[in-house]
Amino acid sequence: MADGRIAVIGTGYVGLTSGACLASLGHQVVCGDVDATKVAAMSRGEVPILEPGLDELVQEGLASGNLTFIHGAAAAAAGAKYIFLCLPTPDGGDGRADLRIVHDVVAEIGPILDAGAILVTKSTVPVGTAQDITTTVNRPDVAVVSNPEFLQEGTAVRNFMNPDRIVVGSTDRSAAVAVAELYAPLRAPAVVTSPESSELIKYAANAFLAMKLSFINSIGALAETVGADVAEIANGMGYDERIGPKFLKTGPGWGGSCFPKDTRALATIAADHHVSFPLLEATYTSNDDAQDRVADKIRAAAGGSLAGVKIALWGLTFKAGTDDLRDSPALAVARRLAAEGAVLHGYDPAITKDLVAGKDRPDVVVAPDAYTAAVDAAVLVVLTEWPIFAQLDLVKTAGVMAGRIIVDGRNVIDTATAAVAGFSLVPLGRPAHWVGEAATV
Numbered sequence: 001m002a003d004g005r006i007a008v009i010g011t012g013y014v015g016l017t018s019g020a021c022l023a024s025l026g027h028q029v030v031c032g033d034v035d036a037t038k039v040a041a042m043s044r045g046e047v048p049i050l051e052p053g054l055d056e057l058v059q060e061g062l063a064s065g066n067l068t069f070i071h072g073a074a075a076a077a078a079g080a081k082y083i084f085l086c087l088p089t090p091d092g093g094d095g096r097a098d099l100r101i102v103h104d105v106v107a108e109i110g111p112i113l114d115a116g117a118i119l120v121t122k123s124t125v126p127v128g129t130a131q132d133i134t135t136t137v138n139r140p141d142v143a144v145v146s147n148p149e150f151l152q153e154g155t156a157v158r159n160f161m162n163p164d165r166i167v168v169g170s171t172d173r174s175a176a177v178a179v180a181e182l183y184a185p186l187r188a189p190a191v192v193t194s195p196e197s198s199e200l201i202k203y204a205a206n207a208f209l210a211m212k213l214s215f216i217n218s219i220g221a222l223a224e225t226v227g228a229d230v231a232e233i234a235n236g237m238g239y240d241e242r243i244g245p246k247f248l249k250t251g252p253g254w255g256g257s258c259f260p261k262d263t264r265a266l267a268t269i270a271a272d273h274h275v276s277f278p279l280l281e282a283t284y285t286s287n288d289d290a291q292d293r294v295a296d297k298i299r300a301a302a303g304g305s306l307a308g309v310k311i312a313l314w315g316l317t318f319k320a321g322t323d324d325l326r327d328s329p330a331l332a333v334a335r336r337l338a339a340e341g342a343v344l345h346g347y348d349p350a351i352t353k354d355l356v357a358g359k360d361r362p363d364v365v366v367a368p369d370a371y372t373a374a375v376d377a378a379v380l381v382v383l384t385e386w387p388i389f390a391q392l393d394l395v396k397t398a399g400v401m402a403g404r405i406i407v408d409g410r411n412v413i414d415t416a417t418a419a420v421a422g423f424s425l426v427p428l429g430r431p432a433h434w435v436g437e438a439a440t441v
Ligand SMILES: NC(=O)c1ccc[n+]([C@@H]2O[C@H](COP(=O)([O-])OP(=O)(O)OC[C@H]3O[C@@H](n4cnc5c(N)ncnc54)[C@H](O)[C@@H]3O)[C@@H](O)[C@H]2O)c1
Pocket: 009, 010, 011, 012, 013, 014, 015, 032, 033, 034, 035, 072, 073, 086, 087, 088, 089, 101, 105, 122, 123, 124, 125, 149, 150, 151, 152, 153, 257, 258
């Protein structure tokens, strides 16, 4: 095991997963967070987020003594050899990543770090941040290493424990290699780079995946107008090893806490360096188009106007398997409906409280189950691909609804089952299968 303790600063999706996983690899890990209530809960083994396998790892770590939690960044960093910054880097409002929390924490802990400490940025940060942190810390005895994280929410533990690669970038190669060695038991390839390359690898990977999704969503729009099926197209494309089958499922646009902000941040990095990169703007404008298209289908299914119309939403989170609502495409579609006067009732396996309108969400009454959400609804809309939605009783659903139309924004509802229940099904990226009179959608 590594010689020296690990501090993880910020215990959200990335920090808590990283801390618990590194502890399970045998490292001594102290996780620090500014949120004292959360620290107290985690110290009791309570995990505040939905991530399969994380509860067990946290409890194991606490029991073995390899994992502890503490209030505050400085308390965690004191005496540590490796300090992983897993802090938020949200969109600052102009597309650029807001680095204030990162810089404040670095300024706070810089002076108290042990000689020989290695400060690791695991947060997604713009090019030049490692260099800026080096300048702020201003200590020749402290190295800075960029080590971006590629985990996906909902499969975070599995992703962390089975990484495709470990990326480490630093002007201090031995520090970069020392950080890579913390992951040695995972037997992943280590990509050792400059800090600038490492920082850009993260943004490039996310923006590339978002671009792939925008592409398939636009192919889906084309497919449904020419009578093709986007799933068949994705299947046929995916066999080409240069393309690959993953990230080709059409949906109501892509979202989550990373793709939207990171695609915009990369666009601002390119613009700030006077590099023309029109694909990035097209990537997110295509995403707006994808969300508009789903809203258009719902309005058409409701007969042309949404004013006062009750719509049932199955799925609110940004994808299945997570409780995260940040930049959820489901809510982006819902916002469009609410703006036209729709009354929204929703069900999501991971969400229990009603949503209150704010910058990123409309009012949504959250029902305790899928059928209750559908009561008296004119249109049922599937927005998140929770597997349970494919197994629900559509005859029972039809029995409680006012209307008989499902707009399936994830193509998870079986066409034949929907038809048996008397539903007209409006899918994405393939022609609609109408039971009754066809409408234009
Ligand atoms: N969520 C993901 O799937 C994912 C994956 C890869 C990379 N990232 C990147 O990792 C970073 C963290 O993302 P996240 O989703 O884990 O964020 P998060 O919002 O879930 O967690 C951030 C944590 O930092 C804590 N915090 C805030 N200010 C603090 C301070 N001053 N001192 C100590 N703790 C503080 C918060 O209380 C919170 O627990 C971001 O840069 C993000 O882009 C996220």
